[in-house]
Amino acid sequence: MKYIARPVFLISALLFISCGTPSDGLLDPGTDSLNDSHTRGVRDAEICRHGNMEALSDGVCQFYGKYNQYPGSLDDLAAINPRLCSLTCPTCSLQYEYETDINDNFLIRCPLPEDPDHGFIDNGLPSWPPDPSNWQQACQNYMMHTASACAMYYGKYNEYPEDLQDLVDEGYLPVVYQCPACNIPLHYTRDTLEASYTIHCPLPSDPTHGYIIDGIAFFPPDTTGSEEACRSNMICLATAMAMYYGKYNEYPEELEDLGTSGIYEYWYTPCPACGRMYNYWTDAEGQTYAIYCPLPWDPGHGSVYDGMISAGSDRAAVVTIPPVRSIP
Ligand SMILES: [Zn+2]
Ligand SMILES: [Zn+2]
Ligand SMILES: [Zn+2]
Ligand SMILES: [Zn+2]
Structure with a gap:
């Protein structure tokens, strides 16, 4: 159970x-x-x-x-x-x-x-087809719905369905969902001995939209436009860092200090792909800092090091925001 x-x-x-x-x-x-x-x-x-x-x-x-x-x-x-x-x-x-x-x-x-x-x-x-920009999200929603239906089926029969059509026949799903990118029904396999199942996106190419094993989702990050948005988040943070330095002559101990000092209210804005806040590091004297996108996948979205912003997959593109060094 x-x-x-x-x-x-x-x-x-x-x-x-x-x-x-x-x-x-x-x-x-x-x-x-x-x-x-x-x-x-x-x-x-x-x-x-x-x-x-x-x-x-x-x-x-x-x-x-x-x-x-x-x-x-x-x-x-x-x-x-x-x-x-x-x-x-x-x-x-x-x-x-x-x-x-x-x-x-x-x-x-x-x-x-x-x-x-x-x-x-x-x-x-x-019930209508999603726009191409939403295909990945839609496919992952379909997989999650299908996984929920599998769990409900298991609750009733103490085993996973033989195929996804069983879930439709039982009223747990309106249809067997298709990946909107390739219009092929989601792939499903089960292992009755292990009481285990897998649902995966049928896209023939790599990367696909991901898969679910026994209710645990393994989804690649939605990279549609997220790298650009992540980069602009990091540019905002780097700008706030420079302003903070200009005011206090050192970088903050924590990202949160950007908020409490009133310099940057949205310091907690997460990476749009992984939904996690940026990693931050500074040295003991507060004279150097780094901000990393928390995205664990390669190549990720890059980082900011002392105002130098490097984008993950586009390493040629480097933006520099120099700190405002105030003269003591
Ligand atoms: Zn209508
Ligand atoms: Zn709409
Ligand atoms: Zn798909
Ligand atoms: Zn990111």
């Missing part, structure tokens, strides 16, 4: 991910001169999915974060944002369907009966 504890972590990790960016994207259908019904159809689907259903899904996650349970109905979302309660599908003007159950699942569905079908969001996962 040890396996039952894991999905709790998986689900909360998933919620964290899907709630990471509180979307304020309530698109307003507004008035316009769209006479072309195809253009109108594309626009409506966009508003219904990315504007309304994603905002509702974020609202449900925020509600969970605040009250530790899902709302009983969408009207309860008034506690989060009253605008959410009045959202309707721009095509049919009906309110969204919402379901939740005792197993902490939730579903938000566009009320449109058939074609054009705007789809649904099941436990934070949209």
Whole structure:
């Protein structure tokens, strides 16, 4: 029964991910001169999915974060944002369907009966294909959902499913998920003797989107744009270091001192790829320092050494922020 504890972590990790960016994207259908019904159809689907259903899904996650349970109905979302309660599908003007159950699942569905079908969001996962920039995240969300379903299946049958279709037949998953980058169903193997299973991204090339063994995820860092963002974090820190030195004639003992001194409020901003704060080192006299991206993978995102910023995979690019040496 040890396996039952894991999905709790998986689900909360998933919620964290899907709630990471509180979307304020309530698109307003507004008035316009769209006479072309195809253009109108594309626009409506966009508003219904990315504007309304994603905002509702974020609202449900925020509600969970605040009250530790899902709302009983969408009207309860008034506690989060009253605008959410009045959202309707721009095509049919009906309110969204919402379901939740005792197993902490939730579903938000566009009320449109058939074609054009705007789809649904099941436990934070949209039924429509993700944009390429979200493929890695989406694939990893699919793997985590599948792992949670495996754990629930194990709780009931005391063994892992023979294949992923069993999870669909049992109602634990809406479909067998596919990697959005290659449109191939996730690979799954189990070892009945060892009570062990593996789920992995079927991408034929390396690196893939990662894999999960017995509920433990092994995901490569999402490097889409994160190196650039990490670098700009380190530039901000290096700038703050130079200002600190200018004021105190030495570097701070801890990164936190940048905050307490009022020089840099956001000293704790983490690396966007690994979510951890930067490593910091200074000598006993506070005359030299280093800041490292905590990313453990090679080549990582680089470091700052006394204002010299070197980027991990682009070592030619070095930015120097000289410390402001004040004359005693
Ligand atoms: Zn979207
Ligand atoms: Zn709709
Ligand atoms: Zn994948
Ligand atoms: Zn980094």
